[in-house]
Amino acid sequence: MxxxxxxxxxxxxxxxxxxxxxxxxxxxxxxxxxxxxxxxxxxxPELLKVENVENIKEVTILKSVVSLIETHKDSLNKIFLPYREQQTIAIQFKNGKTNYYHPVTSEFLGEKSxxxxxxxxxxxxxxxxxxxxxxxxxxxxxxxxxxxxxxxxxxxxxxxxxxxxxxxxxxxxxxxxxxxxxxxxxxxxxxxxxxxxxxxxxxxxxxxxxxxxxxxxxxxxxxxxHLINQQKNKNFSTLNETLLNSNEKYALRAIYFPKDKSGMYRIRYIKDRFIKAGYRKTKEVEINEKGDITTLSDFRFDSNSNRIVAQFYPIHIGEIAGxxxxxxxxxxxxxxxxxxxxxxxxxxxxxxxxxxxx
Known part of the structure; x- marks a missing residue:
């Protein structure tokens, strides 16, 4: 034995x-x-870099996003705003194609490389x-x-x-x-x-x-x-108004569009757009075409368990320690x-x- x-x-x-x-x-x-x-x-650099990105105001980026939404409308699948290495706006279309646009001028910069x-x-x-x-x-x-x-x-x-x-x-x-x-x-x-x-x-x-x-x-x-999860708010009538009038403690990170007219929009926010040491703080909401907002999560009010799991990615990749x-x-x-x-x-x-x- x-x-x-x-x-x-x-x-x-x-x-x-x-x-x-x-x-x-x-x-x-x-x-x-x-x-x-x-x-x-x-x-x-031609797809992801922008000069003096730190000086671009949040409202300017949001106006560009709204302009791109109005231009492309039903062909949109996802929109990714500046985050991490990406200083531009990326749009993934329903046909699977991804293009990049300038966050100030909305100018087309090129396709995914x-x-x-x-x-x-x-x-x-x-x-x-x-x-x-x-x-x-x-x-x-x-x-x-x-x-x-x-x-x-x-x-x-x-x-x-x-x-x-x-x-x-x-x-x-x-x-x-x-x-x-x-x-x-x-x-x-x-x-x-x-x-x-x-x-x-x-x-x-x-x-x-x-x-x-x-x-x-x-x-x-x-x-x-007492968590705020699943709480609803009815302040805005359209998605575009919701984006432009939001007074968030976070920066808008991504918009996921519904597959059909009865589906929900999913919107993600992030505290820091670019790589930074420390906790990863996020907020996620769902919104319908009438502007009814359902808050799914918010780091400021989340449970301890949700706050912990939100740090698994920055810990796993080491970014939490810079x-x-x-x-x-x-x-x-x-x-x-x-x-x-x-x-x-x-x-x-x-x-x-x-x-x-x-």
């Missing part, structure tokens, strides 16, 4: 060689996507492996296994080996022989990055199992809090691949050693 320590090592080995492969792919694609705003903006599409496809691969329906569950489940079992079992093995000599457990002999260097690199990277990797995996699995997360996080809610957080996530995303390679080499060396003894 196998001992507990041997069982843990076996579990760590086989999960590392299987689940670790998916985690490595997800980590690499995630690391590249961390710099998507800067790369995309650098490759597409190949590099913008590349990063959209990269994000899809990162979240779903490009497999319809079941892909997100493969990614989400592997992330849960990675942070619950794989990382924790590795930390347990490390602790059993170096509890009496912690300094040795953190040390890498850079000039050692290949076998020793490979082992040192595996144990050191695993322990140095186990906290960032746990956080990244935990927040990443939320995008698959968001309903489960939200239910679990309700333990942090105050039952006596440039330092993004650099940490970028490096951490490459660590699973190094652990996979070094772990496989350790396995092969032990296997070859066992064959020689036989």
């Amino acid at each position: 196998l001992s507990f320590n041997t069982t843990i090592r076996k579990i760590h080995l086989w999960l590392g060689l299987t689940c670790g492969l998916i985690a490595s792919f997800s980590g690499l694609t995630g690391s590249l996507y961390v710099w998507q705003p800067e790369i995309t903006a650098a490759l597409n 190949a590099s913008i599409s590349f990063f959209e496809n990269l994000l899809n691969l990162h979240r779903t492996l490009g497999i319809p329906q079941i892909g997100k569950y493969i990614i989400g489940t592997s992330a849960i296994i990675f942070f619950i079992i794989l990382i924790t079992s590795g930390v347990y093995i490390w602790w059993k080996a170096y509890a009496n000599n912690l300094k040795k457990g953190f040390k890498v002999k850079w000039k050692a022989k290949k076998k020793k260097f490979n082992f040192d690199l595996h144990k050191a990277l695993g322990i140095y990055f186990f906290i960032p990797l746990i956080i990244i995996a935990f927040t990443g699995s939320y995008f698959t199992y968001n309903a489960v997360y939200k239910s679990a996080l309700k333990v942090f809610d105050n039952p006596n809090t 440039i330092c957080g993004r650099i940490l996530v970028f490096i951490s995303g490459m660590v699973p691949l190094v652990l996979l390679i070094t772990g496989f080499r350790i396995y092969r060396l032990k296997k070859n050693k066992g064959l020689k003894k036989k």
Whole structure:
């Protein structure tokens, strides 16, 4: 019968060689996507950049949006206002085509480029492996296994080996022989990055199992809090009037148009248009053609559970901690691949050693 320590090592080995492969792919694609705003903006300045964007008034952008809505009317699917790397207005039409327009003049700037599409496809691969329906569950489940079992079992093995000599457990002999260097690199990277990797995996699995997360996080809610969710207001008669007369504490981020005349508009607001360290504060409402507004969420009045899950994306990508957080996530995303390679080499060396003894 196998001992507990041997069982843990076996579990760590086989999960590392299987689940670790998916985690490595997800980590690499995630690391590249961390710099998507800067790369995309650098490759597409004619579509995404505007001079002195910080001096453009909110009402000017809203007037351009209303003008574009009146011009294109029933052909609209979504409108994205300036946000993150995009300083222009993007319109996605019902035929799937996406065009970009100047936020002041409403001038047509061009169609979606190949590099913008590349990063959209990269994000899809990162979240779903490009497999319809079941892909997100493969990614989400592997992330849960990675942070619950794989990382924790590795930390347990490390602790059993170096509890009496912690300094040795953190040390890498850079000039050692290949076998020793490979082992040192595996144990050191695993322990140095186990906290960032746990956080990244935990927040990443939320995008698959968001309903489960939200239910679990309700333990942090105050039952006596009176939320504004689902409250209605009837101040404006049309969508355009609603946009122009809104006096929001947020900036208008996106408009999702109904598929038919009886459908609802969905409008999203964001506190900060461009990348900034700190909490992600948003508001989301639904509005019909009569101007009846239903508030779905508002960070200022939301439950604690909704406020927490709103931070999962900036935590996952590191933006909540600014440039330092993004650099940490970028490096951490490459660590699973190094652990996979070094772990496989350790396995092969032990296997070859066992064959020689036989």
